[in-house]
Amino acid sequence: MSAGNLFLPALGATGLVLSCAILLATANRDRQELATAEAAIVTSETRIEDFKSRVERLEGELEAARAEVADLRAAAEAGDEAPAEGEEVAALPETVTPVTPSTPGQGNVENGKKLFAECSGCHKIGAGAENGIGPHLNLLFGRKAASVTDFRYSDSLIRAASNGLEWHADTLSDYIEDPRTFASGTRMSYDGMKDAADRRDLLAFLRTYSDNPADIPEADPTAVGTDHTVDPEILTLVGDAEYGEYLSSECTTCHQASGGDDGIPSIVLWPEEDFVTAMHAYRDKVRPNQVMQLIAGRLSNEEIAALAAYFKDLEE
Amino acid sequence: MGLNRRTFIGSAVAATTLSAPMVRAAGHGKPRVVVVGGGAGGATAARYIAKDSEGAIDVTLIEPTRTYYTCFFSNLYIGGFKTIDDIGHSYGTLASEYGINVVHDWAIGVDRDAKTVTLAGGATVGYDKLILSPGIDFVDGAVPGWDLNAQNAMPHAYKAGSQSELLKAQLMAMPEGGTYCMVAPPNPFRCPPGPYERVSMVAHYLKANNPTAKILIADPKEKFSKQGLFEEGWANHYDGMIERVGPDFGGANVEVDPGAMTVSIDGEVTNVDVCNVIPAMQAGRIAEIAGVTDGNWAPVNAADMSTKADPDIYVLGDASQQGDMPKSGFSANSQAKVCANAVRGALTGSRVFPAKFSNTCWSLIETNDGVKVGATYEATEEKIAKVDGFISATGETAEVRKKTYEESEGWYTGITSDMFG
Known part of the structure; x- marks a missing residue:
């Protein structure tokens, strides 16, 4: 940092020759800086162009979405005014995005790679993949439908995208199973892959070219989501406190076992029924809090009962 | 080493x-x-x-x-x-x-x-x-010009303690209008949102103490965790202070000279005042x-x-x-x-019970502006696989963000009690 300053005292002693040399060097450096600055301007201009085209595209998408909303509103109003007997009332805006994107299991990447031969005539994937007859498939998972730059999509897919379609394992699986049922006007001329296990393997292969949750935690899941339905007799379950003790270790990462309360509430010494009710309310997403909804979301009724049985008597 | x-x-x-x-x-x-x-x-x-x-x-x-x-x-x-x-x-x-x-x-x-x-x-x-x-x-030779001998001139501060104190001291000593540069790591690395929370915290400090200073990030990655949230926060709180050079513009082609305090990004040499080098791990x-x-x-x-x-x-x-x-x-x-x-x-x-894993990463962008990303995981034959997850949304209210920050403080007390008793 201070190399330049240290240099100055020495300057007087070295005489005119060195001064000239330094002046020359300075001029050279200025020239270089000018060249660098000019290059930077060119780079910036290219970036501005990029952003402009992105803005244009997004405005187009916004416009399409607005038109869609207006249409649906009009249709809904018409339906409200005159709901003729037996006649189908205009559909409410339908969101295609699943609430909880989940994937159909792990799948066999090697087999998926072989199956990809059916797709590779039109779709490229991997380093440097570009659009061909179909869009490239890098970073596919979690991507908004019809969103690859410079690819001309069918109106059908653009419409689906404006309704919120995103590519996750479930939507992709449905699309690949029968493209024209999924989006009637799609340009993808493919009859569909009917075997669910094949689709799972193909998706496992495609998944390897998308973001990895280890690097980007918010990236799409790679496992099966657990399905939960609430049993009306949950309050009568007798909890296994020893299992509850093991499960509690997931809670004590945030909630202090001592009952201390510091930004995160205490969960010890609660009556079992209150504990169970609260956990089910998180599981059903009635109580807000993303972390708690997530944690409770994959606990079974027995596990919630086990936790309640453990925490009710916990004193450290 | x-x-x-x-x-x-x-x-x-x-x-x-x-x-x-x-x-x-x-x-x-x-x-x-x-x-x-x-x-x-x-x-x-x-x-x-x-x-x-x-x-x-x-x-x-x-x-x-x-x-x-x-x-x-x-x-x-x-x-x-x-x-x-x-x-x-x-x-x-x-x-x-x-x-x-x-x-x-x-x-x-x-x-x-x-x-x-x-x-x-x-x-x-x-x-x-x-x-x-x-x-x-750290992987030897990951950032040309940097090795552990240079960690005083160009700290990583990616193992906490004296390195964190050193980086903070350098930040405080930065000349007015100076440049803090971060050389961000490639995947996979410890704490995916960490470098970007670091940038937010450096920006927070500079905004109050050295508002004309600049932050330059050389990043070898196309995308990073919570990118939308961080970029929204940077635009809201630190407009114009932070520049990130991604791989399209040479962010993966970085060399440093700890003696001269320069960083070369794709051959373009820049003088910097603080250089936070976080090498591959x-x-x-x-x-x-x-x-x-x-x-x-x-x-x-x-x-x-x-x-x-x-x-x-x-x-x-x-x-x-x-x-x-x-x-x-x-x-x-x-x-x-x-x-x-x-x-x-x-x-x-x-008794041995089935494996259940979870993770949540909270990050602070500015005072009371906390965000989080979390997921649950299960053990499969091949690996620990992600089951489900969430991430804070862009455009959340100040109340929500404040609660998120308070939650992170509660978590800190919780996890450190869980570790150290």
């Missing part, structure tokens, strides 16, 4: 042949667990095994530092939201209340046949089960020494975190290659509890 370390091992081994003292807790005949590394993985595993076995297992924890500074929240120290003491923890409770044999030394060798660990001080410690939780080391060196790594990381079985190479050696946290979990303190703590349950079951026959 590699060379020095190797020389060091040689001399240490020579010393042990002369006098080989055995560090062993009282009660011979009990099963012995040795844990190397006293962070979110190791301290948690040691505490749970000691606590739940109620004296049936001898637990030794080997950790060189007497005060452990958590990497999580060390960015908040740099931003001025926490003091260095707030993030420092001692091992006193683990020793006094849980009976853990805490040894402050470096583990420098593992003999898998004899089942012993060699310490830099010359002792050897025998084990039935060995748990390695050594965190990360690999498992802490002891995992490699133990022979349980494959490439940069140690592959493990998802069900119990045992290594693919040796069923009696387990690797937790950042050093492990487990699948979908990000390298974070929360992940290491979560893995430690699954591992502790399995190890205790193997040694004492206690």
Whole structure:
């Protein structure tokens, strides 16, 4: 940092020759800086162009979405005014995005790679993949439908995208199973892959070219989501406190076992029924809090009962 | 560093042949667990095994530092939201209340046949089960011009403690209108949102103390965690201060000169005042020494975190290659509890329950502007696989963001109690 300053005292002693040399060097450096600055301007201009085209595209998408909303509103109003007997009332805006994107299991990447031969005539994937007859498939998972730059999509897919379609394992699986049922006007001329296990393997292969949750935690899941339905007799379950003790270790990462309360509430010494009710309310997403909804979301009724049985008597 | 370390091992081994003292807790005949590394993985595993076995297992924890500074929240120290003491923890409770044999030394060798660990001080410690939780080391030559000898001129501050203090001191000494440069790491690395929370905290400090200063990020990655949230926050709070050069513009082609304090990005040389170099990472060196790594990381079985190479050696946290979990303190703590349950079951026959993992990463962007990303995971045959997750939304209200920050503070108290008792 201070190399330049240290240099100055020495300057007087070295005489005119060195001064000239330094002046020359300075001029050279200025020239270089000018060249660098000019290059930077060119780079910036290219970036501005990029952003402009992105803005244009997004405005187009916004416009399409607005038109869609207006249409649906009009249709809904018409339906409200005159709901003729037996006649189908205009559909409410339908969101295609699943609430909880989940994937159909792990799948066999090697087999998926072989199956990809059916797709590779039109779709490229991997380093440097570009659009061909179909869009490239890098970073596919979690991507908004019809969103690859410079690819001309069918109106059908653009419409689906404006309704919120995103590519996750479930939507992709449905699309690949029968493209024209999924989006009637799609340009993808493919009859569909009917075997669910094949689709799972193909998706496992495609998944390897998308973001990895280890690097980007918010990236799409790679496992099966657990399905939960609430049993009306949950309050009568007798909890296994020893299992509850093991499960509690997931809670004590945030909630202090001592009952201390510091930004995160205490969960010890609660009556079992209150504990169970609260956990089910998180599981059903009635109580807000993303972390708690997530944690409770994959606990079974027995596990919630086990936790309640453990925490009710916990004193450290 | 590699060379020095190797020389060091040689001399240490020579010393042990002369006098080989055995560090062993009282009660011979009990099963012995040795844990190397006293962070979110190791301290948690040691505490749970000691606590739940109620004296049936001898637990030794080997950790060189007497005060452990958590990497999580060390960015908040740099931003001025926490003091260095707030993030420092001692091992006193683990020793006094849980009976853990805490040894402050470096583990420098593992003999898998004899089942012993060699310490830099010359002792050897025998084990039935060995748990390695050594965190990360840096890949030699990852950033041309930088090595560990340059970490004073260009700190990484990616192991908390003196490095964090150094970076903060350099930030405070930065000339008016100066440039802070971060050389961000490639995937995979410890704490995916960490570098970007760091930038937010540096910006917070500069905004108040040196508002004309600039932040330059050279980043080899196309995308990073919570990108939308960070970029929204930077535009809202620190407009015009932060420039990120991604791989399209040479962010992956970086060299540094710690003597001249310059950074070259794609051949373009820039003078900087503070240079925070976060190089590519690999498992802490002891995992490699133990022979349980494959490439940069140690592959493990998802069900119990045992290594693919040796069923009696387990690797937790950042050093492990487990699948979908990000390298974070929360992940290491979560893995430690699954591992502790399995190890205790193997040694004492206690009940072993199915593995369940979870992670949440909170990040602070500006005062009371907290965001989070979280997920649940399960053990499959191949790996730890992500089941479900969430992320804070852009455009959330100030109240929501404040609550999120308060929640992170609660979590900090919770996890540090869970680690250190």
